[in-house]
Amino acid sequence: MVQAPVVGSTGYPGFNHLLALRSPEIADCAKPGQFVMAGLMDCASDPLLKRALAVYSIPRPAGDGSILTLLIKVVGPGTRLLAALREGDQVSMIGPLGNGFDTSRAKGRVSVLVAGGVGIASVFLLARELSAAGEEVHLLYGARRARDLVGLEDFQDLGIQVQVATEDGSRGSRGLVTRILEPYLRRYPAQRLAVYTCGPNPMMRAVSRLASTHAVDCQVSVETPMACGFGVCLGCSVTTVRSYRLACTHGPVFDARDVVWDTATEGEGIHA
Amino acid sequence: MVQAPVVGSTGYPGFNHLLALRSPEIADCAKPGQFVMAGLMDCASDPLLKRALAVYSIPRPAGDGSILTLLIKVVGPGTRLLAALREGDQVSMIGPLGNGFDTSRAKGRVSVLVAGGVGIASVFLLARELSAAGEEVHLLYGARRARDLVGLEDFQDLGIQVQVATEDGSRGSRGLVTRILEPYLRRYPAQRLAVYTCGPNPMMRAVSRLASTHAVDCQVSVETPMACGFGVCLGCSVTTVRSYRLACTHGPVFDARDVVWDTATEGEGIHA
Amino acid sequence: MPDPVSLAVKISGIRFKNPVLTASGTFGYGLEFTRFFDISRLGGFCTKGLSLLPRPGNPPGRIFETPSGMLNAIGLENVGVEAFISDKLPRLEPYGTHVIANIFGKSIGEFTAITDRLNPCPKVSALELNISCPNITEGGIEFGHDPDLTFQVVQAVTRVSAKPVWVKLSPNVTDIRIFARACQEAGADAISLVNTFVGMSVDVHRRRPMISNVTAGLSGPAIRPLAVRLVHQVAASVEIPVIGIGGIATTRDALEFLIAGARAVQLGTANFSDPLASLKVVQGLEEYCRSHGIRDISQISGSLRTRERPVPSRAASGDA
Amino acid sequence: MPDPVSLAVKISGIRFKNPVLTASGTFGYGLEFTRFFDISRLGGFCTKGLSLLPRPGNPPGRIFETPSGMLNAIGLENVGVEAFISDKLPRLEPYGTHVIANIFGKSIGEFTAITDRLNPCPKVSALELNISCPNITEGGIEFGHDPDLTFQVVQAVTRVSAKPVWVKLSPNVTDIRIFARACQEAGADAISLVNTFVGMSVDVHRRRPMISNVTAGLSGPAIRPLAVRLVHQVAASVEIPVIGIGGIATTRDALEFLIAGARAVQLGTANFSDPLASLKVVQGLEEYCRSHGIRDISQISGSLRTRERPVPSRAASGDA
Ligand SMILES: Cc1cc2nc3c(=O)[nH]c(=O)nc-3n(C[C@H](O)[C@H](O)[C@H](O)COP(=O)(O)OP(=O)(O)OC[C@H]3O[C@@H](n4cnc5c(N)ncnc54)[C@H](O)[C@@H]3O)c2cc1C
Ligand SMILES: Cc1cc2nc3c(=O)[nH]c(=O)nc-3n(C[C@H](O)[C@H](O)[C@H](O)COP(=O)(O)OP(=O)(O)OC[C@H]3O[C@@H](n4cnc5c(N)ncnc54)[C@H](O)[C@@H]3O)c2cc1C
Ligand SMILES: Cc1cc2nc3c(=O)[nH]c(=O)nc-3n(C[C@H](O)[C@H](O)[C@H](O)COP(=O)(O)O)c2cc1C
Ligand SMILES: Cc1cc2nc3c(=O)[nH]c(=O)nc-3n(C[C@H](O)[C@H](O)[C@H](O)COP(=O)(O)O)c2cc1C
Ligand code: FES
């Protein structure tokens, strides 16, 4: 566990917030798709638990600066308190946690990153790593409305191709992000493609289904409630075809084929 | 209930803090010895209850500026969160509450204000009102050590006489404030004196006893736990010679002769 | 113009303009809140618990804050039923809200005597029996911890009462359904659930109890999950309506109880830190109904859906 | 040099270097915490509840945060006693801390079968029976909600166990002393108190339970006052030592339990948000003893002082 001082805090539209923290321990070794458990120091007991947040970015090359950023969408008390922090405040963090994306078979493939809402936070490091390795990377980014799109410039700066879909049509294509995904799945042979997705569960379910129809490899980064983040509470189980798996240690990234989507419990009503 | 924006926040030694709030509703009508219940807006549920804080100062003449200040000693989570507020933050307040000091018989008497620690917060308005009315006012101020003495300059600015006692002798007389009180009680005839006291319970108990020995009128401003501040929870009872009385509505100021000091329940171990 | 939303509910034959009430011991005699808002906006409120004679309550050290909750052992300090009738009730006349008289006694005779006194008071809409207090004639056993005593006291009161009788249950029991059914059989018109949970705190520096009475009742958001569960359980096992209480501070909290099976709710501890909390819940429920396309709040009561979920094919063999 | 402070306590014949343990289900199998600190610093820890066969646990929707607490219905997912013995226990050898095996079964036979399996394992110092689970042979009644069943299961285990037997009681009962005494009579060596309180939460937008199992166990600071009171009550009614559990996160919290009568404490939910919480309590207790002039932590246990207070002369006549 580390205590990390806040070194920057920037508000974005759509209740999004970028928090920069100095933490060499985490910044120096976080991999794409990993996350931290972040909490307020020395606070009273409500909120009680730390909050899971993807490592949005770390310095490049690693080790240079030790600043890591978190992209936070304010949805409840925990995220509100984190977003209200100012320079000099401290955050208590555990991490990096989770398996992260598997890029061992990414070489030579077209990587299609499909992000929804604040799910974008989980794929920035992935985009950067893949494009630095010289792979072809596309970001397909969906949101309710234009102002919910956050971090677009960071991806554009990487020089990767970015396409946007908004449900209300206020930017990019109108409709769900799956609409702009489908043409990709048609355009390339299945074995030349790799899909990585993070976003609301209904979106990931739809992306998984599409990828499976086209027999394309797809990794999903799931979101579940988490109490600990390091495999002891057993609260973050995900139903997979063979067993329950822990999102925090076995995941949060799973092969889309393994996940049994569960509309009853996976909060589409909350974060969607 | 009012939402008051923070317009100033200043740290003092000894974990003391001065918070300035814009609240015409309260600033325009608070009387010496009254208090407010102050809480964080829209926070999670721990801390759950508002905190009782004396109105330290209001503009003079009343109505001019609408800023009220609270002098807060950080002793736990509630006071820590209040002290951490910055300009632009909001505080939710109920007040002014309580009876305040009775100055109807102060005319022509020497007023001796005996304060201990942050109890000083309850007597500044009193000192100002009495000295503005042309009465002779003395402040006897006791604390553990020099750095726990706060607000001294404000009293000196009023032109009243100030004497200090610290337990470690780091400023003023060494010892308890009762030591510097005793000479006053001897110097003047009882009916020419009026004692007003606010501080830790053991101090007030000692002051009450001294006043009673010398047959001098004494008003004490007591501190009890409070859940509501406006007379409905019945949690703030004070044992008086005839009955339990509520500190929030019947008090916090009581005639010292009426109070039955209760060492078992009145937190000498906590704030002393 | 948006469709009108009906927040009205009927409990024990009484129509409440909305399902939001305030809980006994947290709203004084109602009058204390008129400085904050027009209490006619509420469905109703429960008075501080009334006894036959006035009571001074417990020595100081009555309350202590705990994480998301508070302990209280006020000792049922109150003005007594006579003073309530003569001093408080007339001043409540102008307010168009239901006054529920919360009453308690140390014997069945005391309960019925208080009932007799309140029977002729038209401004009192219903009685709420607080049976979480020791019955001195039975050697100090709490009425609310013995199903037979519960039955007896409720039956005795319903027999003499001219008004509907609600019974407020203690949550500190192994199976609350037994008590709820006893109330129903004894003729109770509604169940108020929950009273406080027994707790305690220690001053670790002085090694003394924080509360003079040593033990005290825990209330506030901390107990909400416990209360929601009890309301859900009781609503499924009796026919009479259940009024949900315990840690309600916001509209969301109130909805948890309604969806779990409560017909109405009471806010308690929340009134201390935000005297306007109950009013905000009235407004919030209206907005919720509007935004969820609900015409009538009673549609929500007990509308909790539980359904099957997929399980991994090998889960039963347990390789997790 | 300051006087040395002894934090050592003896429970059921075992010497613990300090009275700080961690609670079952919140500390994995111990190994998960070695990345955070040297677990040999703890008095001991309780394993995740072990069953005869591995269990997959409940479907997702297993936890939900509530005010100062959390609900969990993990469904007792665990690797099973065999895998614990073969995969986990050997890796715990290097750590100089007591391993308490928390076990549960659906029948008395399952309890004794697990006991038999653990008897030959020297690294297991004691058993902690979790009796808050339904007994299938008795039609699903919880062992811990029936004093006779409690007696039977405890007696059966103590008869076959080569190790001290602690019993972890459910707090969801009317009078916990009856259960504690049943344990003592059945030969239990200590009582662990409390397990979680039954609660529930509702997703008000989807009108579904937040937890797939509908009801779940409430833990965390929210329940601390309730747990302190139960520990105080039980410590006064049995001779065997009581281990205090429930919402402990800081030294102050641990002291509340010790002063109220516990011989040792366990930290549960606190391990999630601060994996170092238990270590900090070890350090904090030492500082507390030093600053309060206490040589031996056992002096603190049960040292709560209650005493008389002055009352107003006319209080009894009730003019308040
Ligand atoms: C691996 C992982 C990575 C993540 N990465 C990110 C990230 O990079 N950025 C990010 O912003 N988020 C991320 N999340 C999500 C983030 O963890 C949650 O948004 C956060 O924990 C919410 O905490 P909160 O206290 O703000 O809201 P909570 O209090 O947890 O509430 C969340 C939502 O639930 C609702 N809710 C709560 N109780 C109820 C109820 N009873 N009925 C109905 N609704 C209710 C609230 O109103 C709110 O809308 C990630 C999650 C995981 C698991
Ligand atoms: C009428 C009135 C006027 C007041 N005016 C002022 C004022 O002007 N300025 C001011 O600073 N204060 C004032 N106070 C006092 C102030 O209200 C309290 O200091 C404040 O409520 C403390 O809140 P907290 O959350 O910071 O600390 P709390 O959490 O309430 O804790 C207070 C103290 O109790 C201790 N404590 C808590 N629990 C335990 C336990 N179980 N065992 C042992 N110790 C424990 C804490 O460690 C801490 O030292 C006034 C009080 C009253 C009644
Ligand atoms: C200070 C205080 C006093 C109370 N007095 C009474 C009472 O006189 N009669 C009664 O039936 N309940 C009484 N209660 C219990 C409340 O009515 C309510 O049942 C309980 O507090 C749970 O609700 P809450 O969590 O919203 O406060 C009291 C509660 C508090 C906090
Ligand atoms: C996620 C979780 C899992 C738990 N699993 C077990 C268990 O397997 N066996 C058991 O006896 N208690 C279990 N408990 C209960 C704890 O050991 C402890 O008794 C309870 O949480 C109260 O302590 P706390 O408030 O410090 O968490 C579990 C608690 C939690 C939060
Ligand atoms: S979050 Fe605790 S096990 Fe995954």
Ligand code: FES
């Ligand atoms: S603080 Fe509630 S009655 Fe005084």
